[in-house]
Amino acid sequence: MIQSGTKTWFTAAELADLALPGLPRIKRKVNERAAEERWALAVDSRGAPLARPRAGRGGGLEYSIRVLPAISRAELVRRGISIDGQVHSSPDGVGADAAGIAASQLWSWYEAQNAKTRAEAERRLDAVQRIERYEAAGLTRSMAVSAVAQEGVAGQSTLWAWLKLVEGIAAHDRLPCLAPRRRGGGCAAPIDxxxxxxxxxxxxxxxxxxxxxxxxxxxxxxxxxxxxxxxxxxxxxxxxxxxxxxxxxxxxxxxxxxxxSMPAQKRSVAGLHAMEIVNIDGHKFDVFVALDDGRIIRPMMVAIQDVYSRKILAWRIGETESAVQTRLAFADLFRDFGIPKHCLLDNGRAFASKWITGGAVTRFRFKIKEDEPTGLLTSLGIQIHWATPYRGQSKPIERGFRDLCDSVAKHPAFAGAYTGNKPDAKPENYASKAVPFAEFVAIATRGIAMHNAKTGRRTETANGQSFDQVFAASYAQAPIGKATPEVMRLALLAAEQVNVDRKTGELRFMGNRYWSPSMSNLHGRKVTVRFDPDDLHQALHVYDTAGTYLTSAELLEDAGFLDVASAKKRARQESDWRKAVRTASEMEDLLTAEQLAAMIPDYEDELELPEPQVIRAVHHRGTAAALKPARRTAPDTNFMERFAAAETRLRVVD
Incomplete structure (x- = not known):
């Protein structure tokens, strides 16, 4: 409860509760009014602040009655709450602290405003300072305001409003006080x-x-x-x-x-060296190319790039992105530069193929089997890293492909064959010609060489050099694994698992049949065959599932129905086959049937019968069988003798 006649300092909540004329009746609105009119920075004629920290729990500010509108002060006197409008002095430093806090908050607000608001505040401050300079020269304030208005800065009423904003404000705190405070027109309109x-x-x-x-x-x-x-x-x-x-x-x-919308991750290659990590990907060129058979295609390139230097090391261009292209590109890499330690690739069918990454348990494509053949990279100990699907940022080679889109696809020799990089970006001469495949490969090869040799690169390792220079400098000092002839044969041959025919021992693969005499002991077994997909007429190399080399299998060609030469060749093969089996049988040193029969031991004519220990009496049921005369036969003297000998040893058991 406010005591009558003694109150000269009020909080925003108290002013709202008093419902004074000229002031809002909501605490939030009172605070907005105080901020708008800078009550916290106001001082009296002696420089004493008219705001101070509120004593008590919760903090906040209290405002002197002197900052209130005249109609509000009169109402306070009328109610007897305050006898007069004199400011009661506060303890030393308290008002200064309140002014400092308010000034700090005001400057914090000012710093958060945009450049337009700050520029307007500076313009207003300049106008106020001009008025003060005229006053210092001896003009009255009215004459000074009129002089500045004539300079076109603002109208006189506007200048007087700006002077009121900085009335009683220290010179160093004027800028935020002059900043415009544009507000909306009140509460937001309701929406159902x-x-x-x-x-x-x-x-x-x-x-x-x-x-x-x-x-x-x-x-x-x-x-x-x-x-x-x-x-x-x-x-x-x-x-x-x-x-x-x-x-x-x-x-x-x-x-x-x-x-x-998030900042991209930046990966450093400073700790790598040349050929430590390579990445591979495919790129379809935006160029129409004519094949030898007359078909028009857009060629696909599979390229391998060194991650450290960004140099494109090996590439193959063909009709589609396939495991064959990938295998040949890796073979070029092994032959020319060596074997890398790591390889970054995505899960495209050409890269996740069993021929390339078979045995890698983390690939994202195809069913993984325990007995699948070991792929090219897996067999050479190259650690495989799978890039995130559908994310070009995961593979540095995508940046190189962007360069090739300009330097190769838009080459002058391909004018009229360029397709545009999207359906709505077709050139005016779209599809007016197609480039021969050999010509395209030659120009693309030169374009890649120029891409590697271009200087002024701004990558982490280039620093103005070319990709070729960065690669050569690191390659000369880096430990590189070299490819042996065995590795090259492994790289040039793809692998697949097949079952050997249980009866004939032949291999049926890719529509062909393969067989050799040395496959006689492989009937019904699952084996791994390595072959050249580009030439299926060559022999298949047969390995067991563990990777041990077994033999090679030649192609069995179909013969003509009346082909005598093929029939004679077949007869010779059968003869050789029988001769080989006969030779192998002789080497086994087998016994004849007569020798086997002679080695069986003889048995005595009379067998020693076991002696019974218990005799069970047997009685006939009925007399018919007993009275029926038995057929007379010659007595078995041997049997009777044996029976008499056994009878003497019989004993009766109750």
Missing amino acids: AAVWQYFKSDFLRPEQPTLSSCYARAKEIADAQALSIPCEKTFARRLEREVDPRVIIARREGAEALRR
């Missing part, structure tokens, strides 16, 4: 919750409808329900104010756009 939900759901769709079309549909919904909605700009401001920009990006543009 259901209409707002519809508008948000419509706007945050992957189809990315415009805000105007979403507002039009929301207005139709509101009109159907007899609801009034504010203008489109109100929807736009609320959307900007309430919906997280990241949500807008994710819902309208997708997860990849949201990822790109």
Whole structure:
């Protein structure tokens, strides 16, 4: 409860509760009024501050009655709350502290404003300083204001308003006080919750409808329900104010756009050396090329790049991106530069093929089997790293492909064959010619050489040098694994697993049949065959599943129905086959059937019968069988003798 006649300092909450004329009746509005009129920086004629920290829990500021409008002060006197408008002195330093706190907050606000607001504050301060200079020269304030207004700075009423803003303000705190405080026109217009939900759901769709079309549909919904909605700009401001920009990006543009809204990760190669890590990828050129058979294609290149120097080391150009191209590109790399330690590649079919990465348990494509053949990279101990699918930033070679799009695809020799890099970017001479394949390969090869030799590169390791120079300097000092002839044969041959025929021992592969006499002990077994996909007429090399070399299998060619030469060749093969089997049988040193029969031991004519220990009496049931005369036969004297001998040893057991 405020005591009458003694109160001269008031908080914003107290002023709101008093409901004084000329002041708002809400605490928040009183604080806004205090900030707008700079109550915290106001001083009296003696320089004493008219604001001070509030004593008690919660802090805040108290304002002197002198900062209030005249009508508010008169109401306080009328109510008897304050006898007069005199300022009661505060303890030393307290008012200064309050002014310092308020000035610090004001400057913090000023620093957060945009350049336009700060420029306007500086212009106003310059006008105030001009007025003060005229006053120092002997003019009255009115004459000084009129003189500055005639200079075209602002109107006289505007200049008087600026002077009022800095009245009682220290010279070094005038700039934030003069900064314009533009505010909206009050509370935001209300939007029905259901209409707002519809508008948000419509706007945050992957189809990315415009805000105007979403507002039009929301207005139709509101009109159907007899609801009034504010203008489109109100929807736009609320959307900007309430919906997280990241949500807008994710819902309208997708997860990849949201990822790109974050700063990219920068990976350093300073600790690497040449041929330590390579990365491989495919690139389809935007050029029409004519093959020898007349077909028109866009050629595909598989290229391998050194990560440290960014030099393109090996490449193959063909019709499609395939495991064959990849294998041949790696063979070129091994032959010319050696074997790298690591390889970065994506999960494309050409790279995740069993021929290339078979045995790698982390690839993202094809079913992984325990008995699958070991791929080229896996067998050479090259550590495989899989790049994130559909993310060009994961592979440095994508930056090199961008250069080739300009230097190769747009080469003058390809004028008329260039397709454009997207469907809506076709040149005027689109599809007017196609380049012969051999000519394209020759120009692309020169273009890659120029790409590697270009100086002025700004990569981490180049520093103005070319990719060739960076690679050569590091390659001369780096430990590089060299490719042996065995490794080259391994690189030039692809691998696949097949089953040997259980009856004939032949291999059926790629529509052909392969066989050799040395495959006689492989019937029904699963084996790994290595072959050259470019020439399936050559012999297959057969390995067991563990990688041990077994034999080679020649191609079995189909013969003509009346081909006598083929029939004679077949007869010779069968003869040789029988002769080889006969020779192998003789080497086994087998026994004849007569020798086997002679080695069986003889048995005695009389077998020693076991002696029974217990005798069971057997009685006939009925008399018919007993009375029926038995057929007379010659007595078995031997049997009777044996029976008599056994009878003497019988004993009866109860």
